[in-house]
Amino acid sequence: MSDWEIRNVISPACDDAAYIREVAQTKRALELWTMEPGFRSAFLAAPAETLAACGLSVDAFAVKVLCDPETAMAYREKPPEALPRAARRYRAFLREKIEGRERMAREDCVPAHPAFRAWRLRQRNRCWVELGKRNESLIHVPLTFELDLGCSVGCPFCGVMAPRHQKVCRYDEDAALWKGILAFAKETIGDAAGHATCYYATEPLDNPDYEKFVDDFFDVFGIVPQMTSAASMRNPERTRAYLTESLKKNRRVHRFSVLSLDILHRIFETFTPEELLCVELLPQFAEAPGNMFASAGRARKNAAVHVETAEDGNTIACISGFIVNMAEKSVRLITPCGSSEERPTGEILVAKERFTDLEDFRRVLVSMIDRYMLPELPKDQPLCLRPGISFEKMAEGIAFSHAKTLRLKFLGTDDLPAGLYHDVLDKLRAGGRSAYDVVGELMEERDAFPAHVLFILKKFEQAGLFLEPYETPGPSSS
Ligand code: SF4
Incomplete structure (x- = not known):
């Protein structure tokens, strides 16, 4: 390998110790820049x-090129190739992380179950419009x-x-249930279920048996679930191990x-x-x-917390699917939305149900998929445009957007001219029409050819x- 070659350090695993040291030390320097008060001025004075x-x-x-805005601008x-080597390698490391995240969203987390797959795609696309x-x-x-x-952490910004x-769910009491749930999740959702985490509104290290649960998870999916912990220093040797x-x-x-800062x-x-x-x-400290x-x-209502923007519309919810709580024995079906007074956590809670044992868990999961995740929207029920989205007719098609987010477009073609998009939009705006009516x-x-109209719909x-049927008023809502 040439001294300047760029490598992946996360996956496939890189075993070049000198390369890893350079990336890891650059990372530590940037962490000092973003978290250690006083580091910036000291570094700029005597790097x-x-x-x-x-x-x-x-x-x-190289560190200066990465963190000092003036030097970064000059580069x-x-x-x-003009970047110092450590800066190039660190940027490659960031790219590797971002590509991994994008691959998860685009491919790895796509459920095998067709109805679940279609529902998740609708939610992900809705979020492009609503969250930009x-x-x-x-x-x-x-x-x-x-x-x-x-x-147990109780963060004021949670x-x-x-x-x-x-x-707490104890492994010795619920190991069989846990293994059964993992197996059923894999059978129903496919490999995408292997991208689950074993925490959400919880601290993973609160559970004394976290490692045992995760070992079983690895046995089923061949993946160690990603962990985010706010208690890494509670027992450093446990964390290190x-x-x-x-x-x-x-x-x-x-x-x-x-x-x-002490942590x-x-x-x-x-x-x-x-x-x-x-x-x-x-x-995450002041x-x-x-x-x-x-x-x-x-964080929305806590004046002591420094938020990106005081406006609503943000979220950290990254799930369009199920949260299985092993301690409460419950399943929640959620999907992200912008935070608001009505939904402060930026989650749409579609459904929640308790289960008693493995058989009951299977029933709950299957019934939620059947009830809420239609493979496609019914063609004989009125279609309701989602509130809050504005549509604009353009010569070349239709643009749609949500307040302050992306402006997305459907463009007409020779077969599907812009005028047909406009007509379909007019019918939908008039309301009360099913796909068959339109x-x-x-x-x-x-x-118009029915196939063309259905394609646009x-x-x-x-x-x-x-709106999903469960979001609309009327007999089809749940
Ligand atoms: S879930 Fe995370 S952010 Fe929320 S209180 Fe616990 S540790 Fe803090």
């Missing part, structure tokens, strides 16, 4: 000396697990408003929420940069220069522009 004082030997100029127009670029970071995982009921810690073992099986990115210092003292190569540190929260959950009326009024449907 190499400041890094050395922090135990880092990475090229100081913006230059070809990538925020949707880039939402994977729309089809399944996730909570091993406890509630969370985006999912986790309740206080109330109950978990990281070491899990990264041996499956090198992937985990995350530590850093809740105070940051303890993390840095306890773990080498190489040990944390695959752990993102999330700055003194951190890079500290910022989504305006969702408890087809019949446009056949009569403009001699299908595009609307897949874009998530219609």
Whole structure:
């Protein structure tokens, strides 16, 4: 390998120790920049000396190119080869993480079950319209697990408003149920279920048996679930053992929420940069220069929390699917939306039901799929355009958007001219019409081919522009 070659360090696993050290030390330098008060000014005054004082030997100029806006700007127009080596490698590492996330959203998390697949696609596309670029970071995982009921950490910014810690699922009591649920999830949802996490509105390390549950998960899916912990320093040896073992099986990115400057210092003292190569540190304390929260959950109303924007419409919910709570024995079906007074956590809770045993779990999961996840919207029931979306007729088709988000378009073609899109839109806006009504009326009024009209309606449907039957008032709602 040439000294300047770029490699993947997460997957497939890279075993070049010098390469890993360079990326890991660059990462640590950037963490100091975003979280350590005073580091920025010290580094800008004496870059190499400041890094050395922090135990880092990475090229100081490369760090400057990555974090100092003025230096970064000077390199913006230059070809990538002009970047210092450590900066190129660090950027490649970031790209690798982003590509991994995009692949999960686009391919890995697509359920095998056709109706679930179609429903998730509608929700993901709806979020492009409603949430805009925020949707880039939402994977729309089809399944996730909570091993406890509630969370012991009680963060004042908690985006999912986790309740206080109330109950723990113990492995010795529920191992058979757990294994059965994992097997059924794989059978029903397919490999996409292997991208579940074993936490949501919970702290994974609250559960004393977290590692045992995760071992079974690995046996079924061959994947170690991603972990985000705000309690990484509660028992550092437990954390280290978990990281070491899990990264041996499956090198992937985990995350530590850093809740105070003291915790940051303890993390840095306890773990080498190489040990944390695959752990993102999330700055979640007031003194951190890079500290910022989504305006969702408890952060919405907490004046002491520094939110990205005071406006509603944000979310950290990244699930379009099921949350199985093993402590409460419940299943929730959720999908993201912008946070609001009505939905402060930025989640649409479609349904929630308890189960008693494995057979009952199967019943609940199957009945929720059958009831709420239609493979396509019924053709004989009125179609309702989703409120809050504005449509605009253009010469070349239709544009649609939600307040302050992306403007998306359907463009006409020779077969499907813009005028047909306009006519379909007019029928839908008039309301009360089913797909069959729209087809019949446009056949009569403009001699349109039914297949063409249905094709356009299908595009609307897949874009998530219609209310789901369970969202509409009337006999079909649940
Ligand atoms: S942010 Fe995470 S650790 Fe903090 S209260 Fe919410 S669930 Fe618990």
